[in-house]
Structures are given as structure tokens and as C-alpha cells.
Amino acid sequence: MDKYNFNTVALHGGQEMDGHVRSRAVPIYQTTSYGFESIDHAAALFQMQEEGYIYSRNANPTNRVFEERMAELEGGVDAYAVSSGQSALSIALLTLAKVGDEIVTTNALYGGTYSLFADTFKRFGITVRFVDGRNLSELENAINDKTKAIFTETLGNPGLEIADLSKLSEIAHKHGLPLVVDSTFTTPYLIRPFEFGADIVIHSTTKFIGGHGTSIGGIIVDSGNFPWDNGNFPEFTEVLPALNNRSYMELASKSPFIAKARFDLGQNLGTALSPFHGWLFIQGLESLPFRMKQHVENAQQIAEFLSAHEQVAWVNYPTLKDDPQYELAKNYLPLGAGSIFTFGVKGGLEAAKRFIQSVKLLSHVTNIGDAKTLVIHPASTTHARLSPEEQALTGVNPEQIRISVGLEDVEDLKRDIDQALIASKEGALQSVKA
Ligand SMILES: Cc1ncc(COP(=O)(O)O)c(C=O)c1O
Structure with missing residues (x-):
């Protein structure tokens, strides 16, 4: 196979035109099941003696294109697409850790991930140890013989702490552990x-x-x-009747991890991705490089605009020249630090609320990474289930606004932000209404 560059893989990765109708676009295989050729064929598939599609809860040809394209874009060997980011986190980490085991994570996390670790995993008997990702000795000291993984986000949501991946992986590997990374904010x-x-x-x-x-x-x-097979993960080397008396390592030498995630938890918990959604993600990948380039350019301009605005107390965006993470950002994120960042409006919590109530073009929703520009107040929404102490740990504070800069004309964005900042001044909304 020829090795293609990123933009080409984003368009072609994982697809071979089908021999029948030669559809140029990836077809949507909107099907639950696949006809067996014979009783022996069905048995061979079920006993995992032959590869093939059985039922879309564990694999689907449209999703397979998405999976292979993502694996290639990341420089990995295999991938497994599931119904949400939360199920990806759950399936990946529960494939590594079971009752009695532990996970070490950096603090700077998405609120939903924090709750998954601190509440749900705890109830399942898995202890997650939260540490300051910048304090590597604290991180290493939290590892013990029950630890099964180190977890981090590339850019913490919403505080944008940049993970020092080289150092984190060095520590993980020294202890025979995998480093698991949520790269939602950055994409490949x-x-x-x-x-x-x-x-x-x-x-x-x-x-x-x-x-x-x-x-x-x-x-x-x-x-x-x-x-x-380093001795820390016997579930990958033990022989299982369900795998026709083989281990996951024997079943899938390329990626025993993905095979186990798919055929064990994914299949049994039922976290399948709909083929239509898989197809929409393929469409997304085809324009990803162009969108990301523009997202980052717009975000840099908006961050600079906010930094210079008299109603703004602070801006936290690593590629601003005086940002404390500037050097780290240059090393890990030479193409830009994404388009999601936070800033504080002068006047604290009440001014932040007035700003959010005053935006017109910007949308007040709980999402990020949309083509449209979105804003939210994390302390009262995405991170509201956390105590003030937990919020501070995950990088959230009361006057903070999170913005996900979209692809609109940047001058239109500046105009809307400017009028909302003016309206955020104490008394401004009342006088407008009066
Ligand atoms: C960094 C990060 N990881 C995971 C998730 C969860 O993803 P989903 O909403 O697709 O379940 C989110 C959601 O905002 C997120 O920001």
C-alpha cells in the first residue's frame, strides 16, 4: 500500500471501492445483520475461525471505513468506533481495569470524565487517583501494583493544560503501563x-x-x-473458549486491545455506533484538515482580540505570546492549540452571566468543535456537579467563559463579542432594556 499524506488519508483512508456498484462515496450499510453463506459459514464466523460481519452491534462496514481511516490518521494499527466519547472512555479504560484495579489520571479533565472516574468507576470498585499532571513525581508516586493505566487529555477541558506526553509515556512505560490519551480537543x-x-x-x-x-x-x-504480554494484563494472554481456545493476543496479533474492546465490553454492553453516524463522521474527516486550519486561525485572532479588550480580565490560550504554556505549545502543537479556550470577563461571575445572555451570533450551548462559534459558563453547567474545590482542580473558576471558536467570518465574531462585552458591564443590560 502506498503511504499517503494526511489530507489524502482524510479523503481516502480505509475505503476500497466495492466491486459491485463501485460507489465513489462510502456507502451507508444501514443494516443490522449480514446473510450467512451456509450453516458452516455462520458457525465459522461465530466461533471466530473466519473474519466477517455478523451483526452491527460489533462491526459494520461503514463504521469500519471510519475506524480504519482514523487509525491511519493517528498512525495507529486499528480502531473501534462507539456511540459517544463517554462510551469510548468507558470501554477503553474498562478493557484495562476491573474491580480492585486503579488508574492514575491528571486533574485537568472534562467534567463528564471527572464524574465517570470519581463516581461511576468508584462504584464499580476501580479507584482513580487524581494528580497534578505537571508534577511528575506526584504522578509517579500515585502508581502502585494495582495501577493499570495512566490517563490524560492532550489539552485539558476547559483549562487547556497541555499534557507533557513524552514524559507521561516515559513514566507509564517504566511501570509497564499504557498511556491513554483523550485527544478530542486536538484531533490528529x-x-x-x-x-x-x-x-x-x-x-x-x-x-x-x-x-x-x-x-x-x-x-x-x-x-x-x-x-x-508484559505480565500486567493476563486478560490478553489467557486462552478463552469464546475465542475458539485462543487468547486475544492470538486472535488479533495486530491489536489485541481493539479486539478485546470490541468483542468483550463493546459487544456485551452494547455501545455500537449507528452506521449513519459513522458515515457522518467520514464526511467530517474529509474536510477536517481545512476546518482545523481555519478554526485555529480564527481562535488565535479572537484570543488576541479578547486580550486587548478593556472588559476582559484574562485570556487562557497557549499560543498567545505571554502565555505560560507558550513553549510547551510550540513543542507539542506547532499547528496551533485548537479553537477552544477560556477567558474571564471583568466583573466576575455576574459579568460572565451578562456576557453569555448578550451574545447574538455566538450560540449558548453545551458543545465544542462545531463549525459555529459556541460559548458556555462551565462552573454552572459542564462542571456544575463538581464541588468548588473539584472545579478548581479541573481548571474551572466562577468568572470563566469557555469559547469554541467556529468558522464564521472572524470580523463578525469580533463585533458580536464586543457588543456582548460592553453589555456585560454592571448595569448595562438594565439600561439597554430600559
Ligand atoms: C474532552 C472530552 N472528552 C470526552 C467527552 C465526552 O464526549 P461525548 O459527549 O461524545 O460523550 C467530551 C464532551 O464534551 C469532552 O470534551
Whole structure:
């Protein structure tokens, strides 16, 4: 197979034109099931003696194109698409850790991930240890003989803490553990975590990958580099009757991790992605490089505009020249630090609320990575279930506004932000209404 560059893979990866009608676009295989050729064929598929499609809860040809394209874009060996970013996180981490096991995670996390770890996993008997991702000795000290994975987001949601992936993967590998990375904020266009030693990448494809705010989905990608037979993961080497008396390592030498995620938890918990959504994500991938380039350009301009605005107290965007993470951003994110960032309006919490109530072109919704520009107040929404202390740990504070900069004409965005900032001044809304 020829090796193509990123933009070409985004358009062609994973697709072979079908021999029958030679559809140029990837067809939507909107089917639950696939006809068996014979009773023996059905038995061979069920006993995993032959590869093939059985039922769309575990695999579907449209989703397979999406999976293979994502694996290629990330530089991995295989991928598994599921129904949401949350299910990608759950399936990936529960494939590694079971009752009694532990996970070490950096603090700077999406609120839903924090709740999954602190509440749900806890109820399932899995302890998640939260550490400051910038304090590497704290992180290493949290590892013990029950630890099964190190977890981080590439850019913490919403505080934008940049994960030092090379150092995190070095520590993980020293202890025989995989580094699992949520790269939702960055996509493979901005960073390919496997190049920095990560082992598993997950995305909420709901965001930039779908790109148009239409569909919920997630994906798990395997680098193919982790040695699952290192003694820490017996579930990958034990022989199972369900696998026709083989282990996951024997069944799928390319990616035992993805095989286990798909045929164990994915199949049994039922977190399948709809083929139509898989198809929409393929459409998203085809324009991903162009959208990401523009997202980043618009975000940089909006961040600079906000920094210079008299109603803005602070802006947290790593590629602003005086940002404390500027050097780290240049190293890990040379094409840009995404288009989602936070800022504080002068006047604190009340001014932040007035700003949100005053935007007209910007949409007040809970999503990110849409083609349209979105704003939200994290402390009262995405991170509302967290205590003030937990909010501070995850990088959230009361006057903070999160913006996901879209693809509109940037001058129109500036005009709307400017009028909303003016309206955020104390008394401004009342006098407008009067
Ligand atoms: C970084 C990150 N990971 C995971 C998720 C969960 O994704 P989904 O909403 O697709 O379940 C989100 C959602 O906002 C997110 O921001």
C-alpha cells in the first residue's frame, strides 16, 4: 500500500471501492445483520475461525471505513468506533481495569470524565487517583501494583493544560503501563499522541471530527506498540473458549486491545455506533484538515482580540505570546492549540452571566468543535456537579467563559463579542432594556 499524506488519508483512508456498484462515496450499510453463506459459514464466523460481519452491534462496514481511516490518521494499527466519547472512555479504560484495579489520571479533565472516574468507576470498585499532571513525581508516586493505566487529555477541558506526553509515556512505560490519551480537543490534525509515546488514543467524535454539531460518537485507536504480554494484563494472554481456545493476543496479533474492546465490553454492553453516524463522521474527516486550519486561525485572532479588550480580565490560550504554556505549545502543537479556550470577563461571575445572555451570533450551548462559534459558563453547567474545590482542580473558576471558536467570518465574531462585552458591564443590560 502506498503511504499517503494526511489530507489524502482524510479523503481516502480505509475505503476500497466495492466491486459491485463501485460507489465513489462510502456507502451507508444501514443494516443490522449480514446473510450467512451456509450453516458452516455462520458457525465459522461465530466461533471466530473466519473474519466477517455478523451483526452491527460489533462491526459494520461503514463504521469500519471510519475506524480504519482514523487509525491511519493517528498512525495507529486499528480502531473501534462507539456511540459517544463517554462510551469510548468507558470501554477503553474498562478493557484495562476491573474491580480492585486503579488508574492514575491528571486533574485537568472534562467534567463528564471527572464524574465517570470519581463516581461511576468508584462504584464499580476501580479507584482513580487524581494528580497534578505537571508534577511528575506526584504522578509517579500515585502508581502502585494495582495501577493499570495512566490517563490524560492532550489539552485539558476547559483549562487547556497541555499534557507533557513524552514524559507521561516515559513514566507509564517504566511501570509497564499504557498511556491513554483523550485527544478530542486536538484531533490528529494538531497532534498525533502516538508520536510522543502514547499507546491508546480516544476521541469524542461529536466535536471537531463530526465538525457540524450533528452527531454523538466516539472512537478508540490503538498504536499497536504496547506489549500486552508484559505480565500486567493476563486478560490478553489467557486462552478463552469464546475465542475458539485462543487468547486475544492470538486472535488479533495486530491489536489485541481493539479486539478485546470490541468483542468483550463493546459487544456485551452494547455501545455500537449507528452506521449513519459513522458515515457522518467520514464526511467530517474529509474536510477536517481545512476546518482545523481555519478554526485555529480564527481562535488565535479572537484570543488576541479578547486580550486587548478593556472588559476582559484574562485570556487562557497557549499560543498567545505571554502565555505560560507558550513553549510547551510550540513543542507539542506547532499547528496551533485548537479553537477552544477560556477567558474571564471583568466583573466576575455576574459579568460572565451578562456576557453569555448578550451574545447574538455566538450560540449558548453545551458543545465544542462545531463549525459555529459556541460559548458556555462551565462552573454552572459542564462542571456544575463538581464541588468548588473539584472545579478548581479541573481548571474551572466562577468568572470563566469557555469559547469554541467556529468558522464564521472572524470580523463578525469580533463585533458580536464586543457588543456582548460592553453589555456585560454592571448595569448595562438594565439600561439597554430600559
Ligand atoms: C474532552 C472530552 N472528552 C470526552 C467527552 C465526552 O464526549 P461525548 O459527549 O461524545 O460523550 C467530551 C464532551 O464534551 C469532552 O470534551
